[in-house]
Amino acid sequence: xxxxxxxxxxxxxxxxxxxxxxxxxxxxxxxxxxxxxxxxxxxxxxxxxxxxxxxxxxxxxxxxxxxxxxxxxxxxxxxxxxxxxxxxxxxxxxxxxxxxxxxxxxxxxxxxxxxxxxxxxxxxxxxxxxxxxxxxxxxxxxxxxxxxxxxxxxxxxxxxxxxxxxxxxxxxxxxxxxxxxxxxxxxxxxxxxxxxxxxxxxxxxxxxxxxxxxxxxxxxxxxxxxxxxxxxxxxxxxxxxxxxxxxxxxxxxxxxxxxxxxxxxxxxxxxxxxxxxxxxxxxxxxxxxxxxxxxxx
Amino acid sequence: xxxxxxxxxxxxxxxxxxxxxxxxxxxxxxxxxxxxxxxxxxxxxxxxxxxxxxxxxxxxxxxxxxxxxxxxxxxxxxxxxxxxxxxxxxxxxxxxxxxxxxxxxxxxxxxxxxxxxxxxxxxxxxxxxxxxxxxxxxxxxxxxxxxxxxxxxxxxxxxxxxxxxxxxxxxxxxxxxxxxxxxxxxxxxxxxxxxxxxxxxxxxxxxxxxxxxxxxxxxxxxxxxxxxxxxxxxxxxxxxxxxxxxxxxxxxxxxxxxxxxxxxxxxxxxxxxxxxxxxxxxxxxxxxxxxxxxxxxxxxxxxxxxxxxxxxxxxxxxxx
Numbered sequence: 001x002x003x004x005x006x007x008x009x010x011x012x013x014x015x016x017x018x019x020x021x022x023x024x025x026x027x028x029x030x031x032x033x034x035x036x037x038x039x040x041x042x043x044x045x046x047x048x049x050x051x052x053x054x055x056x057x058x059x060x061x062x063x064x065x066x067x068x069x070x071x072x073x074x075x076x077x078x079x080x081x082x083x084x085x086x087x088x089x090x091x092x093x094x095x096x097x098x099x100x101x102x103x104x105x106x107x108x109x110x111x112x113x114x115x116x117x118x119x120x121x122x123x124x125x126x127x128x129x130x131x132x133x134x135x136x137x138x139x140x141x142x143x144x145x146x147x148x149x150x151x152x153x154x155x156x157x158x159x160x161x162x163x164x165x166x167x168x169x170x171x172x173x174x175x176x177x178x179x180x181x182x183x184x185x186x187x188x189x190x191x192x193x194x195x196x197x198x199x200x201x202x203x204x205x206x207x208x209x210x211x212x213x214x215x216x217x218x219x220x221x222x223x224x225x226x227x228x229x230x231x232x233x234x235x236x237x238x239x240x241x242x243x244x245x246x247x248x249x250x251x252x253x254x255x256x257x258x259x260x261x262x263x264x265x266x267x268x269x270x271x272x273x274x275x276x277x278x279x280x281x282x283x284x285x286x287x288x289x290x291x292x293x294x295x296x297x
Numbered sequence: 298x299x300x301x302x303x304x305x306x307x308x309x310x311x312x313x314x315x316x317x318x319x320x321x322x323x324x325x326x327x328x329x330x331x332x333x334x335x336x337x338x339x340x341x342x343x344x345x346x347x348x349x350x351x352x353x354x355x356x357x358x359x360x361x362x363x364x365x366x367x368x369x370x371x372x373x374x375x376x377x378x379x380x381x382x383x384x385x386x387x388x389x390x391x392x393x394x395x396x397x398x399x400x401x402x403x404x405x406x407x408x409x410x411x412x413x414x415x416x417x418x419x420x421x422x423x424x425x426x427x428x429x430x431x432x433x434x435x436x437x438x439x440x441x442x443x444x445x446x447x448x449x450x451x452x453x454x455x456x457x458x459x460x461x462x463x464x465x466x467x468x469x470x471x472x473x474x475x476x477x478x479x480x481x482x483x484x485x486x487x488x489x490x491x492x493x494x495x496x497x498x499x500x501x502x503x504x505x506x507x508x509x510x511x512x513x514x515x516x517x518x519x520x521x522x523x524x525x526x527x528x529x530x531x532x533x534x535x536x537x538x539x540x541x542x543x544x545x546x547x548x549x550x551x552x553x554x555x556x557x558x559x560x561x562x563x564x565x566x567x568x569x570x571x572x573x574x575x576x577x578x579x580x581x582x583x584x585x586x587x588x589x590x591x592x593x594x595x596x597x598x599x600x601x602x603x604x605x606x607x608x609x610x611x612x613x614x615x616x617x
Contacts, residue, residue, distance in 0.1 A: 025422070028422055029422040029423065032417055032420050032422050032423060033423065035413075035417055036414075036417050036418075036423075036431045036435075039413075039414050039417070039431070039435055040431055040434040040435060042493070043434055043435050043436075043437050043438055043493075043497075044434045044437055046438075046449055046450070046453055046493070047437050047438070047441075047449075049449075049452075049453060049459060050445075050449050050452075053452065061452075062455070062457040062458060064457065064462055065462060065466070066459040066462045066463070107341075108341045108342055108345070111338040111339070111341060111342070112338060112339050112341070112342040114338055115335040115336075115338035115339045119334065119335035119338075120335075121332070121335040121336065127339070130346070131342075131346075132610065133603070133606055133610070134346065134350055135606075136550055136602050136603065136605065136606030136609070137350070137354070137599065137602065138553075138554045138575070138595075138598050138599060138602050139554060139556070139575075140554065140556060140574075140575045140578050140579065140595055140598060141354070141357055141595040141596070141598055141599040141602075142349075142350075142353050142354075142357070143579070143582070143595070144357055144360065144582050144588060144591055144592050144595055145352075145353035145354075145356035145357045145360070145592075146349075146353060147367075147582075148356070148367055149349075149352070149353060149356070164345070164349060165349065167345060167349075168345065168346070168349045168350055171342060171345065171346075175342065200334065228442065229442035229443065229444075231442075231443060231444055231556070231557035231560075231561075232556050232557060232575075232579075235560075236583065246442075246444070247442055247443070247444035247445075247557070248444075250444045250445065250448055251444060251448075251561055254448060254451075254561070261452055264448050264452075265448075265449075265452070268441070268445040268448060268449060271442065271444075271445055272440060272441050272442065272445055275440050275441075275442070276440055279436075279440055287501050287505075
């Protein structure tokens, strides 16, 4: 608050007095709190219920009246999943694909962002418009030709097939973000290495990339989430159980024998862990990456 | 990041990579290499975008003017006949209407909830820690993938699930309601789930927007005797307007493309109660194997998305 007040003209003490006293209206404060608690229940109760259900036995799942903690509290659903090689494989697949997509997207994005930021070349404007507008191409439009294309390229039901597919959706965002980031770094930095006779390649990897780490983290988190969460292409471009990812695994669990709700909830908890960890540890980058791209594409 | 931001840039001539200005370009090896350098950096992007974006779009358009493809070894061109079939199909229009209802209600409620929570979180009446805790809880739905959100709400909304138990205990409903498998409630139920899943994105963006509004504006308005409601309509809304327009357009584009949530909660059913354009197209292709007609629907959706993207790009340019 102090910083705000310092903007006010010093010769207007009436203004400074206006804010400070009497603003903490207890009635208003209580109303704000009540509204926030209501919102928190709306947002948090379903999540709490998912967590508690993952510790129940399947028989207690729909007990009436509903109870958050039951006698049957146990970790059975988790051990069930973590000891089943088929289900563990879903997680392995998701991690392999998400990390590969993140690494490759950053690599390709750094190269292209550098070109857009530091070079002038013919068709630059056109290419830029293309990069921005392909983001609006609906996945369902690409799905049908991808099916044939991936079979033809022998990438159907393989890791590279899904990895390349996800990169199509993550690279435009990465380029836009990293071009913007490189633009904020002064060109004098690149000049420094020229003195030693080194070219733009050295300038990029020795100077710009190390400074751009915060931007890379934001883009990396966003990319990881896109790859981790994707459903439509994972469903269509894989066929065998050993190639399925976590979102598809959750759906398969729903179709299998009678619904194993506790296992589905445990798998959901395990499935959201990486995103939750990213959020808690990199909150600023996380929010920056998720909102900046959308807000300022 | 902001500290290194600079508006100063060397004049064009000083840029190392730019071709020499006044001299007539002579196609020496050095110049050629300089010209080719940026394309070298762009080549992975260009290859990927040609093979996995341009080629598929050309493919899907060409599929749409054939009689059946993929299943048929030697498809014949049929002109725009498939477009007539799709645009004359009531099922397509039903899916389009559902998509529009699902999307517009989602966007409006996302905005209202997102703005409300953002304003509440921006309050000066509560302490920093309290606000941080509420912010994390309110952002929770955003951290779950759609597949997880779908199974979670299928469990909560199942006939003997906890939502019914609570509503029954307070007397709002009498008996078990099958929210997701009753044709009259299914669309509203999936829209509700989508609202739950999507508002935090607005909340976070608008919170950042609110924090960017200069406080002096509010000070000045207060001194002029403006109450909270007047300040909201005269300052908050006009200041956030460009951000709100971008968010709403972007959400509109995303929500019209939603597939996984519908697919995993209702599968488009019961019958066609929650069929949206993406599930309609998917079923046409992968359960009925009508790849040409599905491609036609996919091209129509693409055209529609490009119109929305054009408005989005225009709103962005207006902001700059």
